[in-house]
Amino acid sequence: MQTKLAPEFIHTADGQEAEAILRKCVHCGFCTATCPTYQLLGDELDGPRGRIYLIKQVLEGELPTRKTQLHLDRCLSCRNCETTCPSGVQYGHLIDIGRKLVDERVPRPVTENAVRWALKEGLPSPLFAPAMKLGQAVRGLLPASLKNKVPARQDAGRWPTRQHPRKVLMLAGCVQPAMSPNINSATARVLDAAGIQAVLAPKAGCCGAVKFHLNDQDGGKAEMRRNIDAWWPFVEAGAEPGVEAIVMNASGCGVTVKEYGHILKDDAAYADKAARISALTRDLSELLPELVEQLRPQVAARAGQVAFHPPCTLQHGQQLRGGVEQHLGALGFDIKVASCEAHLCCGSAGTYSVLNPKISYQLRDRKLANLSDMQPDVIVSANIGCITHLQSGTATPVRHWVEVLDEALLDSR
16 A cells, blocks of 8 residues: 655654555455454445555544544454455554544544543553442443443452472453452462462553553553563563563464564664563463473363353464364363354453444454353453453353363372
């Protein structure tokens, strides 16, 4: 795609990066076939190709409008289009740039700004946990729109205390400890059973994705730098206790931390450290090949039919597909993905379900209909957002796959 940047963008980092991405696009339209919003709305401007044109127009000097902003807002950032694109267009990076440029030029309504501010400041806040606890205490009285965002209270379970020579860092996250605390402790117990110790850096917090994708990119980068500072003593050469990886059990956090190196590439003080952190980061499922050999003798109980929903941040953002099904299958689980539309987003997409509820719930119901064809005893996923969102639409238990694996090991300890 030929571009001619407006003078204000020619010498900017965002302009140069966007131009390089735009020039890879060959207008083929393969991306529209796998875009959830295009499938629902049928509008070219609500598909990747149309949004690319909108961003191109802004970069070439055309003044964006509220309509431009709405079309970019309706993108789920699922990056399914990246998996489909034969030209390697990095649409995820482009949509971040486009939203930033449009928001700088198009004011939002006061109420919309207030909701976005509450999300970006509230979700990573220390006040989120007590607020969630209060919501869970009165959950039965909440209207459906709020009840959907407040999962039933969950016991975190035991955190293992054994010491192991092998250690990995783990990010507790911002919302996960309050909403589903058992995911983190189950992860630690599974790793413990395989002779790996999970270590938490006390000063690490939100991965930065919430603020970054709500166009507070400076705020998101500040959180990324804070995490790097918290982790660095554990990863620098000769550090004690040394860690061999930074393990993520929320795929949304994982894809963000794996991109720290890209996001902070122009930060002279943090570029090299960010690249090192990204290189060390692994989704929990990437450890499964090794865990299978360690855990196979310890698996004593298995769930019934397990349906796996692979989050977009896992299968498209991190380009990790098939590993959970293959390796849990090797441990004896009857696990399958939906035969139809397993590649499509469930509609959670971070804060999307709050900001675009109509589209979000349409995608949720479509996803659950496809999963229910397997008549599963449990639905598993790999991201707290997907788990909470799907659970709001079904009575079938929706859990993280590591919780199911952890329960299968309990009788053998």
